[in-house]
Amino acid sequence: MTITTEYYKMLNSLPTVQGEYKFNYNLSNLTWFKVGGPAQVFYKPKNLSDLQIFLKQINSSNITVLGAGSNIIIRDGGIDGIVIKLGQSFNDIELEGDKITAGASCLNFNLAKFCAASSIKGFEFLVGIPGTIGGGIAMNAGSYGFEFKDIIQEILAIDFTGNIHKFTNKGIGFGYRNNNLPKNLIFLSATFIAEKGDSDAINNLMQEIISKRSATQPIKERTGGSSFANPKDAKAWELIDKAGLRGYRINDASLSNLHCNFMINHGNASAKDLEDLGEFARQKVYETSGIHLEWEIKRIGNHSHPELASGPRLTIFRS
Numbered sequence: 001m002t003i004t005t006e007y008y009k010m011l012n013s014l015p016t017v018q019g020e021y022k023f024n025y026n027l028s029n030l031t032w033f034k035v036g037g038p039a040q041v042f043y044k045p046k047n048l049s050d051l052q053i054f055l056k057q058i059n060s061s062n063i064t065v066l067g068a069g070s071n072i073i074i075r076d077g078g079i080d081g082i083v084i085k086l087g088q089s090f091n092d093i094e095l096e097g098d099k100i101t102a103g104a105s106c107l108n109f110n111l112a113k114f115c116a117a118s119s120i121k122g123f124e125f126l127v128g129i130p131g132t133i134g135g136g137i138a139m140n141a142g143s144y145g146f147e148f149k150d151i152i153q154e155i156l157a158i159d160f161t162g163n164i165h166k167f168t169n170k171g172i173g174f175g176y177r178n179n180n181l182p183k184n185l186i187f188l189s190a191t192f193i194a195e196k197g198d199s200d201a202i203n204n205l206m207q208e209i210i211s212k213r214s215a216t217q218p219i220k221e222r223t224g225g226s227s228f229a230n231p232k233d234a235k236a237w238e239l240i241d242k243a244g245l246r247g248y249r250i251n252d253a254s255l256s257n258l259h260c261n262f263m264i265n266h267g268n269a270s271a272k273d274l275e276d277l278g279e280f281a282r283q284k285v286y287e288t289s290g291i292h293l294e295w296e297i298k299r300i301g302n303h304s305h306p307e308l309a310s311g312p313r314l315t316i317f318r319s
């Protein structure tokens with residue numbers, strides 16, 4: 001962790017909150033990959049008003065938001081500034097008439113189960129995406145032909161100065177695994193249209209998705225899902241396979257044998273091992289197919305050894 005005068009200034013300026021602060025806090029356990037360094041300041045707000053007071057008083061743009069950490073590599077040098085994770089008071093699900101509102105920290109799986117229990121269709125695909133509603137909005141997460149953009153009506157978000165905003169589906173500007181919103185937002189909740197469906201059909205589809213996933217993806221491993229977005233008219237996994245990289249390993253990080261667009265931490269991989277592996281795959285795919293793969297997994301934070309991070313044996317392609 002970088003200890004600077006700014007760091008001490010930040011510590012001194014931290015508002016009194018009802019939520020929880022942790023300092024120099026190890027973030028690796030908050031991610032699926034189980035890698036990464038500490039947060040200088042980790043803050044878990046008690047509720048919305050606590051978060052709003054915090055943001056209004058802290059007056060900082062150096063803020064990172066974490067969901068379930070299922071699409072993220074936190075680098076070994078950790079994250080400067082403030083890391084915020086929304087806790088239990090942001091995970092309610094409410095059904096009112098034909099609208100469902102879910103808090104940003106609610107797990108996709110829980111919303112899918114809730115909808116199934118209420119015979120509401122269209123949410124089945126969420127059962128296989130192991131993130132939160134907030135992460136799903138950020139990534140426009142999707143599978144089996146559906147994405148967040150197909151089910152969201154509107155969202156609530158708070159900006160880093162503590163002002164609350166509402167965005168309609170159109171205003172969010174969903175794209176493939178992204179959106180067009182400003183980067184200084186913390187998503188608070190999403191409202192969806194609830195449409196009744198056949199309970200058996202909903203449960204059967206969810207079961208089918210769960211079975212397909214466990215047969216085709218390393219869902220019990222330390223992974224981050226698809227490492228790279230599918231390029232136009234191609235599949236990232238096929239390009240990686242053609243480059244001969246299925247199962248390719250750097251230290252304890254490998255490309256999965258089961259689904260080679262998934263990286264796996266076999267136990268002792270560092271964030272650097274995983275990122276180097278990804279960059280190596282990008283380089284080899286470019287050499288064999290002429291296609292630049294774009295990372296889908298977010299990589300955030302500091303390299304602990306900047307001179308090594310770019311890797312002497314690798315050519316790094318950055319878009």
Ligand SMILES: Cc1cc2nc3c(=O)[nH]c(=O)nc-3n(C[C@H](O)[C@H](O)[C@H](O)COP(=O)(O)OP(=O)(O)OC[C@H]3O[C@@H](n4cnc5c(N)ncnc54)[C@H](O)[C@@H]3O)c2cc1C
Pocket residue numbers: 032064065066067068069070071072086104105128129130131132133134135136137138139140141142143185186187188217218219223224225226298
């Ligand atoms: C086994 C496995 C299978 C997967 N399968 C799929 C799949 O089929 N389809 C798919 O799309 N993805 C898949 N993923 C990737 C991942 O689950 C999704 O991208 C998910 O939406 C990430 O949500 P999260 O809460 O884990 O976000 P995180 O990984 O914690 O964060 C991802 C991004 O979202 C931002 N973010 C999170 N919460 C908020 C918030 N409240 N406000 C603002 N920004 C926020 C973070 O800052 C970060 O930029 C898979 C991952 C795994 C491990």
